[in-house]
Amino acid sequence: MKVKYYLLVLFIALGFSVISAQAQNQPTDSVVIRSLFREALTNGKSYESLRFLCTQIGPRLSGSTGAVKAVAWTKRLMEGYGFDRVYLQEVMVPHWERGEKEKATIKWANQKQDVPVCALGGSVGTGKKGITAPVVEVHTFEELKALGRAQVQGKVVFFNRPMNPAYTETFLAYRDAVNQRSSGAIEAAKLGAVGVIVRSMNLALDDFPHTGSTRYEEGGIKIPAVAISTNGAELLSRQLKAAPNLQFYFKMNPQTLPDALSHNVIGEIKGAEHPDEIILVGGHLDSWDLAQGAHDDGTGCMQAIEVLRLMKALNIKPKRTIRAVMYMNEENGLRGGQKYAAEALANKEKHLAALESDAGGFTPRGFSIEATPDKVAAIARWKDLLAPYGLHAINAGGGGADIGPLKNGKTTLIGFRPDSQRYFEIHHAATDTFDRVNQRELELGGASMAALIFLIDKYGL
């Protein structure tokens, strides 16, 4: 017994010393995270990749040639980094095309004034001659309903409720205003309107109309829907007070074509210990057709790829499989997110966590976590490791649209939360271009995501 006990003690002591030596040889978490940031800020690739995606490929709405090019290029980009597996996942997507540039004119007495508009995504057209009709301005659906058919029939309904600037977090202002864009055409059509004009979802006053998807009810009447720039909305509202009987002319002829074959683009580093456990990081590759889709969501895609590249560059061998997913069709269908989740379910894939970057490539502020409270708390415990990089806001909250379909009560969904002040000035507008992206802000975002993925992989959830 004594000898055995002695050996046991020796064994434990040796074991401890081995563990201790391993711990000493392993860099601490803070050192690894520091290295991820240093690599991103001194040798990052996301900015130059984003430059190519934005300026050489450009707009890439589902079904467009830009989307096809983006899929092929993104696959090659990841192959070039030597990830363990790079592949495409087929998905049928809607194919809506804007067609000729839209026109809109306010006409009163013998005067007229052009205003900047764009068709909302998915809208039907006006016909070649366009539509001319009087305008009724409302701010809420309640106000619209109170007007009733008598005051709406035959008119264009002008939804002019501004985003509320009093919020610090601009996504809350978007949440409060966006039903005008998404459902305005449905509500107006019910009362006999012939079209809708929606004030752009933009916190600034400027001359750029902001597109975004609009919906119709199954079997309902479809009326054309345009976004008007915020300056245009202010002008129209003033003019309506001066000349309530003014006429609004607009012409646009977008088309909805048959669904098209497209792809989610996927790359991964295989896990060394638990290859069947997946930690996903992603953004969406499609973008609206008016601009380059820089912040929405070229930045998210290039950051997701950068997460894997950073791990390879630092020779981090993850225990679990780290998978970057560039989703197709977030903007007008979410088919990529739905298809990915359906395939994951069919293949019995286990997703430990999914992290989405789709709020712009601005300075990182934190993460919002959609999971059980214990998992939110588990991530919040890493705050001392993350706060030195400005990642202070680690709270319960929404994960994101594309990863939403993965929700199953087990997978932790996480939204990357950058600073939101500038996002809605460029969101879905012609101003969402590469020159609006700051290199350091973009790189800090990729490194922030890599740091969180590193911790989740190392410690689990």
Next chain:
Amino acid sequence: MKVKYYLLVLFIALGFSVISAQAQNQPTDSVVIRSLFREALTNGKSYESLRFLCTQIGPRLSGSTGAVKAVAWTKRLMEGYGFDRVYLQEVMVPHWERGEKEKATIKWANQKQDVPVCALGGSVGTGKKGITAPVVEVHTFEELKALGRAQVQGKVVFFNRPMNPAYTETFLAYRDAVNQRSSGAIEAAKLGAVGVIVRSMNLALDDFPHTGSTRYEEGGIKIPAVAISTNGAELLSRQLKAAPNLQFYFKMNPQTLPDALSHNVIGEIKGAEHPDEIILVGGHLDSWDLAQGAHDDGTGCMQAIEVLRLMKALNIKPKRTIRAVMYMNEENGLRGGQKYAAEALANKEKHLAALESDAGGFTPRGFSIEATPDKVAAIARWKDLLAPYGLHAINAGGGGADIGPLKNGKTTLIGFRPDSQRYFEIHHAATDTFDRVNQRELELGGASMAALIFLIDKYGL
């Protein structure tokens, strides 16, 4: 005794109920802070004031006509808001003028290439013919000293140590690089150099030279000093490898004129209970001559004024005197800060705290506090009130240049800390213009400062 005791209990009970009723009638701190942000974001004046300062007055280096105009306009602006007292404080300031636009050319073999340069503030000129000399590139003063007089004499020393991009906080990168600009000419002159070229203090690669003050030793030899754009620095460095004997030509003829009379511009709201206790909030009104001085430091000045305006707009009657100070001559002398502190001392003014905004008008991140640990802790205790507005980083740290001379072991000095990622792309360069300022970011900053001032005034320190 019993009756007295009964009365005492009754009195205490009544007293408590009165206090309780008062507490109920007074809005809670979080409600007041919410109101400050709402007013700033929905009815803020700082952005339009900044537009005027930047676009109608423009550059305002000490001694310039722009500075004179800015002093008069800022005084009128505060008078228009009806502050209790608005006045000027005389201060003699340096008067340096850039003169004709600088020229610089790299010459080798039969080729030449112009590069963008600007004189560093305070530099002497080259004479009308300019200077042509060979170049020696160094990265540190140690490297320069190791070269010795033999390899430096008669040459232009090229200081080419980049700002370190690996820092998350860009001011640390500035701290590490700026001695090249401030003292490069001193060190190079000691070894017989005929001029210095300093890589611009800029984290981005672009074509804009960044000025900033350079120093000479009392009685030392003064040699001309230029900043070169970061792209220009990269080009020159490459070219030096290919053609080590290349010649660098540059011509500039700035002048140092006699000191000029100028002013700090001061406005205040008198304290209702302790008018002799001052809480100062400020920025600097002077700016470099190359641009509009938008982020440096038009934003800080307009935010300081907005703090007082917000308090008036919300009918907040401070206990203590809240004083906005627009300092003159931060950039090339700090005479305004020194004069203000000297006057405060002479007049036995008691400054409870001083808050400076001179790090740009970007999204607020927090405050750095230069005070005893108990006062740092006192401010940090308000973090739950401030964090909802993104003010997470409340730490010990530097206050600021202009308020520095107030340091006396009692006054709490505080630096407003906005996001720093974009600052050094525009700092002291022609790109520091109004269009680089985001309205919401600016307004959030003013409201953040007002919230902190409100708490300091209410609770003391």
